[in-house]
Amino acid sequence: MKEIANISSDFPRVVIIGAGFAGINLVKTLQHKPVQMILLDQNNHHQFQPLLYQVAISGLEPDSVVTPVRKLFKSCINMIYRMARVESIDTNDRRVITDIGFVRYDYLVIATGSSTNYFGLKDIENMSIGLKTINDAINIRSWMIQNLEKAVDGSTDREKEILTKFVIVGGGPAGVEMVGALAEFKKYLLKNDYPEIDGDLMKIYLIQSADRVLPAMSSRSSMHALQVLEDLEVDVMLNTKVTGYDGEKIQFERGAGTETMNAGALIWTAGVKGNSIRGIAPDIMHKGNRIKVNEFNQIAGMENVFAIGDIAAIISDEYPEGHPMVAQAAIQQGKLLGKNILSLIADNKFDDAFRYKDKGSMATIGKKDAVADLKNIFLNGKLGWLIWSFIHLISISGFKNKISIALNWMFKYLTYDKANQLIIRRYNPNRQQVPIPHLEHDS
Numbered sequence: 313m314k315e316i317a318n319i320s321s322d323f324p325r326v327v328i329i330g331a332g333f334a335g336i337n338l339v340k341t342l343q344h345k346p347v348q349m350i351l352l353d354q355n356n357h358h359q360f361q362p363l364l365y366q367v368a369i370s371g372l373e374p375d376s377v378v379t380p381v382r383k384l385f386k387s388c389i390n391m392i393y394r395m396a397r398v399e400s401i402d403t404n405d406r407r408v409i410t411d412i413g414f415v416r417y418d419y420l421v422i423a424t425g426s427s428t429n430y431f432g433l434k435d436i437e438n439m440s441i442g443l444k445t446i447n448d449a450i451n452i453r454s455w456m457i458q459n460l461e462k463a464v465d466g467s468t469d470r471e472k473e474i475l476t477k478f479v480i481v482g483g484g485p486a487g488v489e490m491v492g493a494l495a496e497f498k499k500y501l502l503k504n505d506y507p508e509i510d511g512d513l514m515k516i517y518l519i520q521s522a523d524r525v526l527p528a529m530s531s532r533s534s535m536h537a538l539q540v541l542e543d544l545e546v547d548v549m550l551n552t553k554v555t556g557y558d559g560e561k562i563q564f565e566r567g568a569g570t571e572t573m574n575a576g577a578l579i580w581t582a583g584v585k586g587n588s589i590r591g592i593a594p595d596i597m598h599k600g601n602r603i604k605v606n607e608f609n610q611i612a613g614m615e616n617v618f619a620i621g622d623i624a625a626i627i628s629d630e631y632p633e634g635h636p637m638v639a640q641a642a643i644q645q646g647k648l649l650g651k652n653i654l655s656l657i658a659d660n661k662f663d664d665a666f667r668y669k670d671k672g673s674m675a676t677i678g679k680k681d682a683v684a685d686l687k688n689i690f691l692n693g694k695l696g697w698l699i700w701s702f703i704h705l706i707s708i709s710g711f712k713n714k715i716s717i718a719l720n721w722m723f724k725y726l727t728y729d730k731a732n733q734l735i736i737r738r739y740n741p742n743r744q745q746v747p748i749p750h751l752e753h754d755s
């Protein structure tokens with residue numbers, strides 16, 4: 313196996329696996345500092361997951377929410393990027409093994425994030441789509457448009473009814489945002505874009521296993537979100553657990569019984585699990601496939617090996633299951649670990665332990681409403697939506713992306729029109745879709 317990124321340097325080498333929120337904030341902290349960084353990611357881009365649902369619903373184009381890694385760090389001279397999928401780590405030889413060769417490290421940071429958790433439900437994994445990557449968002453968009461195009465003509469009434477029934481599973485922020493945007497599409501755009509489809513035929517469901525939507529937020533936020541979704545004619549099914557899907561029929565448990573219903577598309581947002589890598593001992597793993605780390609993000613028993621972001625679980629009395637798998641936790645851990653690695657190199661000690669600064673949580677429901685739990689303040693309606701929009705705009709990478717998204721939102725806010733309902737590439741629900749070359753490593 314060949315050695316990759318073998319460029320000599322007088323500085324210690326920090327290998328970072330993953331260009332997500334955690335990885336890129338670590339790189340930003342270490343840029344122009346006396347270290348040599350090797351950044352590895354299976355994709356050539358950083359993706360802004362909070363806005364993936366807008367790509368899925370044709371509200372934004374894919375390049376507004378992903379930024380090429382090389383562009384993001386074009387002026388960073390102490391970082392080498394390689395598009396590589398990491399397969400395992402070898403801590404005895406201090407090597408990372410990838411699909412294009414191996415790379416040596418002095419310090420190793422695992423920032424591989426998380427992927428959709430189907431909880432072992434294989435038929436759902438095969439027949440539905442998660443909402444975790446830009447690839448998923450493009451597939452969801454194609455699937456929905458293809459179904460509507462099929463429903464326009466040449467279908468029996470029963471086929472039409474199935475093709476226009478969309479089910480989102482999971483009532484967390486991703487599911488609520490996705491279903492809200494889809495419901496607005498039905499309410500405001502369906503009759504213009506697809507005049508041949510009877511609006512009453514199209515049905516949108518949100519299925520949630522808990523007794524409320526947005527269970528991680530305040531009960532006021534949950535109640536407001538439920539009300540807005542119901543006003544948008546979403547059928548919200550609480551206390552309902554989906555157990556199977558064969559591409560046409562969904563099986564679910566409600567009360568004591570098992571029931572079924574037809575659906576032409578199922579979007580699964582019901583859970584995530586860490587993307588772990590071979591070479592980590594099983595006793596270091598926590599629930600949800602996360603790696604247990606101490607308050608300095610160090611993995612026990614592994615010298616100079618760290619984990620940050622969704623993949624890392626810092627277990628404490630306050631967070632017995634680790635911190636929430638959200639962007640802020642990943643960003644804060646990436647920044648602090650950068651300082652800690654520099655301090656370790658210079659003084660052989662850590663700078664500071666990780667303390668999560670919870671800035672609150674938000675979810676938008678449609679294009680004019682959102683809920684926000686910010687410390688002791690609860691916001692909803694237009695004000696909530698304005699705060700949500702502002703925070704997402706300042707958080708997205710790249711000036712061009714900020715401007716293009718701001719203009720797009722302004723236009724939609726005023727007109728209710730959306731970007732083109734464009735199929736970028738066809739989706740084959742039997743999972744034989746043709747990959748876009750630069751996205752083919754997507755997990």
Ligand SMILES: Cc1cc2nc3c(=O)[nH]c(=O)nc-3n(C[C@H](O)[C@H](O)[C@H](O)COP(=O)(O)OP(=O)(O)OC[C@H]3O[C@@H](n4cnc5c(N)ncnc54)[C@H](O)[C@@H]3O)c2cc1C
Binds near residue numbers: 397399
């Ligand atoms: C639809 C959706 C909406 C969300 N909305 C919000 C929100 O509104 N607010 C919020 O705070 N959080 C939100 N989140 C959660 C947030 O996006 C994550 O917590 C955050 O992305 C975690 O950052 P990370 O760096 O740990 O992982 P990620 O951002 O997932 O990055 C991991 C990176 O590692 C790479 N990788 C993985 N495995 C390998 C491998 N073996 N080899 C090479 N590279 C690999 C991946 O390609 C990826 O680039 C949302 C998530 C989703 C899916």
